[in-house]
Amino acid sequence: MLYDAFEMQCDLAQQTRAWGRVLHQAVSPWAGLGEPVTWWSAGARMMMRTGLTFARPAYGIETVKVGNREVPVTEEPVLATPFGTLLRFRKDIDTEQPKVLVVAPLSGHFATLLRGTVRTLLPDHDVYITDWHNARDVPLSEGAFGFDDYVDHLMQFLRAMRGGGHVLAVCQPTVQALAAAAVMAEAKDAAVPRSMTLMAGPVDCRISPTSVNTLATSKPIAWFEKNLIATVPRRHKGAGRRVYPGFMQVSAFVAMNTKRHVQGHTDLFWHMANGETGKAEAIAGFYDEYFAVLDLAAEFYIETVKTVFQDYTLAKNELTYRGNPIDMRSVRRTALMTVEGERDDICAVGQTMAAHDLCTSLPPHMRSHHLQAGVGHYGVFSGRKWEGQTYPLVRNFIQSHD
Incomplete structure (x- = not known):
């Protein structure tokens, strides 16, 4: 209804x-x-x-300046599943650059919300992005998409990039990025990322809770299932699928x-x-x-609320993947950088930096943290301060661990 x-x-x-x-x-x-x-x-x-609109907007990145010349940019699907596409922004250059997987959140918006992030990265990196699909357009026959499925996608995408990649995760998927890095490290996966940059993400929501965190803990998980989950109507390809509608987010x-x-x-x-x-x-x-919105698979939304915002399983180092415990101390080869915004009212200062307390096997030279003054949540990964102050530090971190 x-x-x-x-x-x-x-x-x-x-x-x-x-x-x-x-x-x-x-x-x-x-x-x-x-x-x-x-x-x-x-x-x-x-x-x-x-x-509102319900189709993904265009990225609109047709050229980028590399060195002293403008080079064309082509969107190239590398790997596609029913729920998401690994999209590469291929540039017509001969120079090999660090591969970066931009991990976009599943929070009611399309990955094009990170267009500015991608545009800034492109001159110095071979950029890929997790281009998530609208769950209301995915037929029910394609099955479910939960928290572990998101982690699976990150690992599949990193392997499809043929190793040696770096991860830059924005907001909500910082948790899944950490999980993927740990699972791949434990499995000695050759595609384990060389570095991960976690930006304004809810690694430990117990620290300086925001209004978003308070809302998540104010109701039992059954309340979210009853009041925020809807069924896709018959007019859409995903008819019958249970979703958390993007319009509500x-x-x-x-x-x-x-x-x-x-x-x-x-x-x-x-x-x-x-x-x-x-x-x-x-x-x-x-x-x-x-106002371009996409629906989230209900299981992903509910599992994320419970795991990240209510039970704090990652923060307690109690996160599991496919029923097996994940130990963040297994992360030894993936350098870690965290970035936070001084005025962030969605992911408060300290929530992302908590990743360093989990990845205790990393030596000091493989860690970095940056608190960007004068920005809120979106200013961490977009805008003038991102381009002029935060990005140079991120670029140097990636290059130093490539």
Whole structure:
């Protein structure tokens, strides 16, 4: 019923977008007359933006500057499963560069949310990304996708990169990245990553709990199963699959910063009305990405909430994989860097750095930590401070362990 009610809202939003297009076409010939026509035009364009989208946006990275020349970038699927694709951003260069697997979170957004992270890495690295699929588009016959399946995918992807790779995990999958590194180390897997950079992730949520952490512990796991899990309607390929809908995750994030998002859309309207194209495009681009949502397989969501946010199994070094215990002390060949944001209100300072307390077999020269001043959660992996201050440290760390 929850998903069906949302589908009705989507149908209404589609009608609103259609009326917005009609209104925009009607007022466009008179745009040069100034107010109030420009207000009507801006209002029409805001109507055309109503609702969410459910298809992955384009990465839009066509070229990158390597050295003194612009080189073309081609998206190359390397390995695909029903739930995700290992996507390589292949560059037309002869120089061999460190291979980096960017591990994107499964938290209601597509991996394109890390487009800026990828763009920054590309000049110096051979970049791959975990391009996760929308669970509502995966037929029920393809089976389940849980916490261990995510770990499996990381290991499969690292092997498909043919060894010698590095991992850069952002937010939620820092936990799975640690698990994969430990499992591969115990198995003496040749594809074990040379380094892993963990950025703003919930390794130990007991440290300085945020509102996200408090919500996760305020209810029993049965409450999450009853109130946040829905069934995909018949109109989609994944009909019958149980999912945590992306629209609910994004709604929760919006509710955390309602004033900010209201102000963002107010600013967007006035930038449009005043002809401030550059400012309007910057805000519109952010929300185009922010409101592109994907559903999570229910088992992955529930297992993550219980394992990471309620039982703290990784933080206690009690995490298991396929029923077998994982010992983080087995990580000996994978160098570890952690990065946190001073103002992060999703993963607080100290939660990611806790990885160093688990990987105790690593010597000091294989460890690094960076606290980026003046940034919140998204500023850890995107924006000017990421590009100018954090990234040079990450680049040097990867290169020193390649």
